[in-house]
Amino acid sequence: MSVGGLLVYHLNVNVLGRAALRVQRWQAERKAATGVSRWKGEYLAPPLKIAPRTKELVARHWLQGRYANLHRKVAWVTSGAPIELLKALDFYVLYPENHGAICGTARVAVDIATVAENAGYSRDICSYARTDIGTMLSGKTPVGKLPKPDLLLACTNICQTVLQWYRVLAHHFNVPLILVDTPFVYYDEATDHAIEFVKRQLEEAVPIAEKVAGKSLDERKLKQAARLSKLASQLWLEIMERNQHQPAPISAFDEFIQMAPIVEMRGDAVTVDFYAAMLKEVDDRIAHGISAVKNEKKRLLWDNLPIWYRLRYLAELLGEHGLALAASTYTNAWGELAPLIDPERPFESAARTYIYPILNRGTGHKLATMKRMVEAYHLDGVILHSDRSCKPYSIGQIDQRDRLIRDCGVPALLLEADHNDPRAYAEEQAANRLAAFIEMLE
Amino acid sequence: MTAHGTKGRMAQVCALGIDVGSTTVKIIGVDAEGNLAWHLLEQADPRVEDQVERLLARAATLPLSSPPLAGGTPLVATGYGRKLVRQATRSVTEITCHAKGIYRELSHGGTLVDIGGQDSKVISINSKGDVVDFSMNDKCAAGTGRFLENTARRLGVPLERLGQVALSALEEVSISSTCTVFAESEVISLIAHGIAVEPILRGLHRSLLKRVVAMIRTVGLVPPLMLSGGVVQNQAIARMLEEETSETVIVPRYPQLMGAYGAALIALEQAN
Numbered sequence: 001m002s003v004g005g006l007l008v009y010h011l012n013v014n015v016l017g018r019a020a021l022r023v024q025r026w027q028a029e030r031k032a033a034t035g036v037s038r039w040k041g042e043y044l045a046p047p048l049k050i051a052p053r054t055k056e057l058v059a060r061h062w063l064q065g066r067y068a069n070l071h072r073k074v075a076w077v078t079s080g081a082p083i084e085l086l087k088a089l090d091f092y093v094l095y096p097e098n099h100g101a102i103c104g105t106a107r108v109a110v111d112i113a114t115v116a117e118n119a120g121y122s123r124d125i126c127s128y129a130r131t132d133i134g135t136m137l138s139g140k141t142p143v144g145k146l147p148k149p150d151l152l153l154a155c156t157n158i159c160q161t162v163l164q165w166y167r168v169l170a171h172h173f174n175v176p177l178i179l180v181d182t183p184f185v186y187y188d189e190a191t192d193h194a195i196e197f198v199k200r201q202l203e204e205a206v207p208i209a210e211k212v213a214g215k216s217l218d219e220r221k222l223k224q225a226a227r228l229s230k231l232a233s234q235l236w237l238e239i240m241e242r243n244q245h246q247p248a249p250i251s252a253f254d255e256f257i258q259m260a261p262i263v264e265m266r267g268d269a270v271t272v273d274f275y276a277a278m279l280k281e282v283d284d285r286i287a288h289g290i291s292a293v294k295n296e297k298k299r300l301l302w303d304n305l306p307i308w309y310r311l312r313y314l315a316e317l318l319g320e321h322g323l324a325l326a327a328s329t330y331t332n333a334w335g336e337l338a339p340l341i342d343p344e345r346p347f348e349s350a351a352r353t354y355i356y357p358i359l360n361r362g363t364g365h366k367l368a369t370m371k372r373m374v375e376a377y378h379l380d381g382v383i384l385h386s387d388r389s390c391k392p393y394s395i396g397q398i399d400q401r402d403r404l405i406r407d408c409g410v411p412a413l414l415l416e417a418d419h420n421d422p423r424a425y426a427e428e429q430a431a432n433r434l435a436a437f438i439e440m441l442e
Numbered sequence: 443m444t445a446h447g448t449k450g451r452m453a454q455v456c457a458l459g460i461d462v463g464s465t466t467v468k469i470i471g472v473d474a475e476g477n478l479a480w481h482l483l484e485q486a487d488p489r490v491e492d493q494v495e496r497l498l499a500r501a502a503t504l505p506l507s508s509p510p511l512a513g514g515t516p517l518v519a520t521g522y523g524r525k526l527v528r529q530a531t532r533s534v535t536e537i538t539c540h541a542k543g544i545y546r547e548l549s550h551g552g553t554l555v556d557i558g559g560q561d562s563k564v565i566s567i568n569s570k571g572d573v574v575d576f577s578m579n580d581k582c583a584a585g586t587g588r589f590l591e592n593t594a595r596r597l598g599v600p601l602e603r604l605g606q607v608a609l610s611a612l613e614e615v616s617i618s619s620t621c622t623v624f625a626e627s628e629v630i631s632l633i634a635h636g637i638a639v640e641p642i643l644r645g646l647h648r649s650l651l652k653r654v655v656a657m658i659r660t661v662g663l664v665p666p667l668m669l670s671g672g673v674v675q676n677q678a679i680a681r682m683l684e685e686e687t688s689e690t691v692i693v694p695r696y697p698q699l700m701g702a703y704g705a706a707l708i709a710l711e712q713a714n
Contacts (some may be wrong), residue, residue, distance in 0.1 A: 167565070398660060405575060414577075432561075435534075435535045436535040436538065436576060439537070439538045440538075440572075
């Protein structure tokens with residue numbers, strides 16, 4: 001890292017960038033103070049007061065990323081990767097999946113994914129992977145510029161696609177790839193030897209990461225990163241659990257937007273502060289009787305990833321009928337493992353935490369989670385997004401739907417779409433299914 | 443226009459239902475008891491709004507509407523074009539409307555299969571007439587009337603004779619594609635191999651019905667099995683669905699009108 005590079009970084013990120021983002025936040029806060037929603041305000045609550053801060057936080061994260069190569073080492077990681085180790089070694093951590101979601105909400109994912117498709121990557125591959133590979137090949141991104149990775153970390157606890165995806169990245173960028181293989185948990189508990197297997201992989205990853213970072217791992221910093229991860233995840237879980245209140249103070253649509261920090265800034269102190277403030281706002285909402293859907297009549301569960309490019313449409317459509325999306329298995333996945341994190345035993349607890357994500361467990365476990373959520377959140381129905389891109393999340397949904405109807409007595413809808421690729425989504429058919437489902441609930 | 447009712451007695455029309463489908467547009471008038479008074483049916487025009495206006499104007503002048511329809515007669519719209527019916531007091535999905543219509547017509551619940559031009563639905567109806575679950579075809583045309591229409595065009599068989607020709611076949615060719623586009627290629631290839639039209643057509647029906655049966659399984663078959671939608675005019679559909687499910691299939695008097703009828707019944711409830 002040259003002195004000139006450091007100066008450029010600090011000037012752009014900490015001086016100009018910080019000031020510009022702060023001004024944007026103030027402007028957004030002033031606008032938000034009017035209480036007018038861009039989304040249909042007659043049915044939906046005003047946006048969360050914290051939203052401008054989220055935007056500032058996320059924009060700052062990507063701005064840091066833009067200049068990160070001048071300043072520090074960069075790691076690209078999968079969403080379920082054990083990043084505490086990288087945080088302790090001062091890596092800038094970038095999540096291609098989050099970047100994919102940003103491309104989805106900015107409606108540029110298809111344009112970018114087409115670059116990958118033209119290079120021979122099949123449309124049957126996950127749209128996040130195609131978006132990422134498209135960015136890798138073309139440099140196209142709505143966040144300005146992505147930093148080149150110095151290290152890649154892929155963990156198989158979310159899917160097997162990452163195995164191939166990250167090999168493509170490793171080949172393209174010619175950088176080391178750490179692969180953490182998390183054996184699938186078929187039954188209630190992971191076996192001791194499976195946890196030991198993951199733990200050993202994490203320990204073996206240390207010298208590789210240290211070599212790239214050019215420094216030794218400081219165990220105190222590792223414990224601190226684990227502590228911060230745990231605190232933020234706990235707060236996030238508490239925020240979501242506040243939605244057990246009737247009417248729900250926030251919706252899963254709010255959670256989809258507000259979850260960015262827990263995914264991409266886990267292990268940072270700023271993330272803990274952010275969610276503490278958000279929890280306070282959610283409590284304020286409950287105290288003042290503010291609900292996400294103004295006239296909440298029924299409460300629903302969402303299963304699977306969001307349909308990033310149709311968030312507003314779905315929020316407004318459901319809100320118009322008094323339907324609150326009170327919970328989602330997807331956002332829940334970023335909080336439910338908080339109790340497993342033990343900062344005093346960072347390797348063992350990371351092995352345990354990262355082996356148990358919902359996608360690394362059987363379909364029966366997901367069904368049990370949904371049933372528990374239906375009860376705890378007092379839900380009246382379930383929408384299962386059958387996501388063409390995410391097979392591990394979508395497999396078993398037909399049976400899960402049947403069991404939810406049979407065992408919980410709630411109607412359930414299978415909605416076909418794709419989290420990032422609108423070409424696999426037919427609005428008219430989706431609207432018709434949703435309308436019929438809404439009539440059924442009414 | 444077709445009049446219904448008994449002994450030519452004029453029925454006072456109290457509510458209207460319109461089903462703007464992908465292939466046909468149907469409008470129905472019901473009396474105060476919810477009996478079907480008359481209906482009009484036309485092939486769907488791409489200029490939906492003009493067609494609806496024309497149909498409503500015709501309906502208003504019908505001699506069977508006694509007294510003639512006033513502008514305030516409640517009207518519920520259903521079908522794909524339902525949102526384009528400005529005159530409607532409400533728009534309701536075909537799922538709810540078909541269930542409503544068939545329950546009134548047959549006086550019992552069960553599993554309703556509605557095969558339309560653009561989509562197919564399987565609707566589970568409880569003993570009170572409420573929709574308890576439903577399933578629809580995927581984003582593509584597999585399992586819909588369009589599947590037969592497209593592939594039959596290749597065989598040069600008129601639409602109204604499709605069922606008859608299929609049932610006349612002594613043999614059946616297996617069509618493995620459920621995708622309409624792939625099935626069409628498969629049909630071309632079979633013709634090129636000198637296979638006769640009848641077994642191909644029977645195979646096409648089988649392919650469509652297997653897709654429909656898969657949807658029935660999703661919802662779970664609770665007898666009796668009922669059938670509605672325009673495609674039901676094709677007599678091979680009911681016959682072969684019985685073969686596939688080993689269940690007796692009940693077809694209402696006017697299978698094509700059940701959506702519009704249900705819409706009119708909902709309009710009547712609203713008026714009351």
